[in-house]
Amino acid sequence: MGQTITEKILARAADRETVTPGQIINARIDMIMCHDVTTPPAISMLQEHGVDAVFDPEKIAVTPDHFQPAKDIASAELHKRLDTWARAKGIRHYYPVGRAGVCHALLPEQGHIRPGEVIVGGDSHTCTYGAFAAFSTGIGSTDLAAAIATGQLWFKVPASMKFILQGRLPRGVYSKDVILEVIRRIGTDGALYRAMEFVGPALREMSMEARMTITNMAIEAGGKSGIIGFDDTTRAYLDEHLKDRTEYTVFESDPDATYHSTLEIDCGALEPMVAFPHLPSHGRPIGDCAGLAMDQAYIGSCTNGRIEDLRIAAAVLKGRRVKIRTIIVPATPTIWRQCVDEGLAGIFDDAGCVVSAPTCGACLGGFMGILAAGERCISTTNRNFVGRMGHPKSEVYLASPATAAASAVEGKLADPRNYLGKSKIKNQNAK
Amino acid sequence: MAKAHVYPRDHVNTDEIIPARYLNTDDRAVLAAHCMEDLDPEFVGKCRPGDVIVAGEDFGCGSSREHAVWAMQGAKVAAVIAPSFARIFYRNSINGGFPLVELPDAPGHINDGDEIEIDFEAGRIHNRTQGTELTFEPLPDFAMAILRDGGLLEHIKKQQEKR
Numbered sequence: 001m002g003q004t005i006t007e008k009i010l011a012r013a014a015d016r017e018t019v020t021p022g023q024i025i026n027a028r029i030d031m032i033m034c035h036d037v038t039t040p041p042a043i044s045m046l047q048e049h050g051v052d053a054v055f056d057p058e059k060i061a062v063t064p065d066h067f068q069p070a071k072d073i074a075s076a077e078l079h080k081r082l083d084t085w086a087r088a089k090g091i092r093h094y095y096p097v098g099r100a101g102v103c104h105a106l107l108p109e110q111g112h113i114r115p116g117e118v119i120v121g122g123d124s125h126t127c128t129y130g131a132f133a134a135f136s137t138g139i140g141s142t143d144l145a146a147a148i149a150t151g152q153l154w155f156k157v158p159a160s161m162k163f164i165l166q167g168r169l170p171r172g173v174y175s176k177d178v179i180l181e182v183i184r185r186i187g188t189d190g191a192l193y194r195a196m197e198f199v200g201p202a203l204r205e206m207s208m209e210a211r212m213t214i215t216n217m218a219i220e221a222g223g224k225s226g227i228i229g230f231d232d233t234t235r236a237y238l239d240e241h242l243k244d245r246t247e248y249t250v251f252e253s254d255p256d257a258t259y260h261s262t263l264e265i266d267c268g269a270l271e272p273m274v275a276f277p278h279l280p281s282h283g284r285p286i287g288d289c290a291g292l293a294m295d296q297a298y299i300g301s302c303t304n305g306r307i308e309d310l311r312i313a314a315a316v317l318k319g320r321r322v323k324i325r326t327i328i329v330p331a332t333p334t335i336w337r338q339c340v341d342e343g344l345a346g347i348f349d350d351a352g353c354v355v356s357a358p359t360c361g362a363c364l365g366g367f368m369g370i371l372a373a374g375e376r377c378i379s380t381t382n383r384n385f386v387g388r389m390g391h392p393k394s395e396v397y398l399a400s401p402a403t404a405a406a407s408a409v410e411g412k413l414a415d416p417r418n419y420l421g422k423s424k425i426k427n428q429n430a431k
Numbered sequence: 432m433a434k435a436h437v438y439p440r441d442h443v444n445t446d447e448i449i450p451a452r453y454l455n456t457d458d459r460a461v462l463a464a465h466c467m468e469d470l471d472p473e474f475v476g477k478c479r480p481g482d483v484i485v486a487g488e489d490f491g492c493g494s495s496r497e498h499a500v501w502a503m504q505g506a507k508v509a510a511v512i513a514p515s516f517a518r519i520f521y522r523n524s525i526n527g528g529f530p531l532v533e534l535p536d537a538p539g540h541i542n543d544g545d546e547i548e549i550d551f552e553a554g555r556i557h558n559r560t561q562g563t564e565l566t567f568e569p570l571p572d573f574a575m576a577i578l579r580d581g582g583l584l585e586h587i588k589k590q591q592e593k594r
Contacts, residue, residue, distance in 0.1 A: 024573060038495060041457040049584050067455060074455035124495040124519055140497035140523035141457075142583050150587070154573070188442055189489035193518050222492065224518055279442060364451040364494070385446040385493060387469040392450075 002254030004160040006195040006227055009135040009251055013118040021159035021260075029059070029147050031112055033121030035103050036064035040081040042122065042145040054089045055151030061112050062086045063095040065103050066360040071367040101332030101358040104128040104216060104302035108208070109332055111241040115230050116249035120147055125302050125382065127218040130227040131211040132234060133250060135195075137225045158195040158224045159260040160253075165200035167268030172417035174312070175210035176304060176380070176400035178202070179217045180273040181265060184283035192222035194260055197253065202267035203228060208237040209308040216303045217382050220280040229253065272416055274378070275398035278386050286403060286415045295375040297322065297408035298389070299401050300329025300356075301363040304380035307338045309401040314344040316405035316419045317351040323411030326353040327369040329361060353408070365389050371396075378407040432559070433509055434482045435545045438470060439538035441487035445520065448491065448499040462498050463505025480507035483549070485541045487513065491520025500527045510549060512537045512556070525574045528582035532556070534567045541565075551578075 003011070003018060011019045013027035034042075039062070046052075054060060064082060067075035079097070086094040093112060095101065104125050107113055115133035120126060122144040129136035137155075139147070147153050163182055169175075183190070196218045203211065211228050218226030228234075230250045238248070271285035299305070299313050310330060328348050330336040336358055339345050348355050362369030363381040371377055371390030376397065379389065384396035399407070402416035409419065447470040449462055456462070467474035467484075484503070490513035491499060500523045503511070512532040516524070524531050530551050534540065541547060545560040552575070556565040569575065580586040 037454050045584055049588060072455060078455060122495060138495040138519055140495050140519060142497060142526035143522060146583055146587060188492060222517060366451060383493060385444045387450050388446050392469045
């Protein structure tokens with residue numbers, strides 16, 4: 001019987017010929033992502049248990065990102081614990097403040113993500129790396145401690161759901177709109193415990209950046225992982241970004257693999273989407289909700305803070321002024337520099353936006369753009385739960401960078417297609 | 432005897448269980464003081480040691496923050512009863528030695544303030560207030576073994592000592 005790509009990757013990591021959904025396996029971990037919120041507690045647990053060694057200092061990547069640079073004394077203490085540990089253990093891929101960036105944008109960019117590998121991270125959006133044909137999932141601090149110490153973790157093999165992205169994305173519609181539509185269709189627990197495998201012609205036309213937006217939000221449908229098969233786009237990205245250990249194994253799903261279910265999305269029929277409070281599944285087409293007044297726009301995060309996202313926002317904002325406070329957060333130092341070198345920072349400044357250093361910041365209500373009671377924010381982030389970006393009585397509306405930028409210009413939910421000239425803008429979310 | 436605090440809504444998420452504005456610390460006493468704050472600011476004041484939380488589907492969805500489990504443990508919550516749990520929260524709970532009960536239509540069987548007794552190994556809940564017996568599927572054996580040892584790291588340590 002055929003196997004899915006997820007089953008093949010897990011079977012290899014568990015030294016088995018095959019695995020079946022529901023089976024409990026012990027898998028080898030190829031890469032561990034560590035950040036400033038969930039790793040310091042893991043370090044303390046290891047110390048309390050008298051565990052000194054890390055399984056492999058080459059296979060751990062560390063960056064502060066949630067509260068970086070430190071926002072207050074308490075987070076400075078977290079950073080100090082992370083920094084002391086990373087240096088003492090000789091963690092090779094350590095990105096201290098100055099090189100630090102939003103983890104899920106940073107690791108692929110710095111060449112730490114490879115196809116066929118098992119990757120875990122102390123962050124729920126670790127599922128992002130599945131865009132590179134890898135199995136990747138988020139874990140908590142205790143799992144993180146166990147993985148750091150032993151290089152292994154137990155997993156229940158997930159059943160896979162197949163999402164076929166048909167057609168071509170229309171102008172002004174992006175991968176963010178696709179994943180918001182998927183979550184609207186299946187709900188925030190529609191993929192609970194399962195792997196979400198994305199295939200189809202619309203996906204094949206997307207850049208790696210756009211694909212990462214899709215796998216990033218698998219967790220918002222309850223998924224254990226999101227995964228996209230390998231192709232020339234994947235290869236080209238890896239050729240550019242892998243610095244060492246350039247070999248990797250490519251797995252693909254067998255034609256007769258078993259799926260829990262299959263869902264087709266007609267991407268050609270999609271409109272720009274806005275997910276209303278307080279769930280990512282509350283998506284509405286922009287045509288049904290344009291005009292609702294906003295107080296802030298936020299463009300950044302592991303979902304949509306990559307250079308392509310900022311280019312899209314700049315295409316909308318060029319030569320225009322924003323009507324509401326607009327915060328732009330390049331996700332990594334490299335993206336920040338590109339943003340300056342390509343003239344995007346100037347476009348944002350001219351439009352009246354503030355451009356910050358890389359940080360997760362306000363996405364999770366940390367700092368650098370917190371909402372007051374009653375305020376509404378159009379945001380390119382991934383969650384719009386109660387109190388997510390600030391006061392429990394504030395509201396977050398999720399959308400693509402184009403929709404967020406257009407809404408910033410109008411001060412209310414706005415259709416980005418009115419700002420993307422037909423001739424000038426080919427869909428930048430496409431290759 | 433545990434008192435049930437019932438939040439019948441689905442998708443009670445980790446931002447509600449412990450808002451990110453408190454994630455600049457992993458001090459369990461501090462986290463406990465803000466447990467469930469954005470869902471029910473009164474919770475900490477009314478929760479007694481050993482009480483349980485009862486909620487709808489997909490409890491614990493959202494972030495991987497184990498701080499959600501630590502906040503409830505710090506507030507002396509004994510368990511959460513819900514029809515289903517988000518995956519990372521489920522793992523974090525077992526790993527931290529914090530028991531969960533999967534009970535279909537949990538808020539339909541237990542009212543806010545009901546006094547209940549849970550037998551985790553046998554899979555039985557005695558609702559003393561309503562005079563009813565409820566049964567549930569106990570956690571899988573490997574998860575019960577981790578819970579009995581007090582969490583994943585203690586479990587690994589014991590396994591290594593046995594070898």
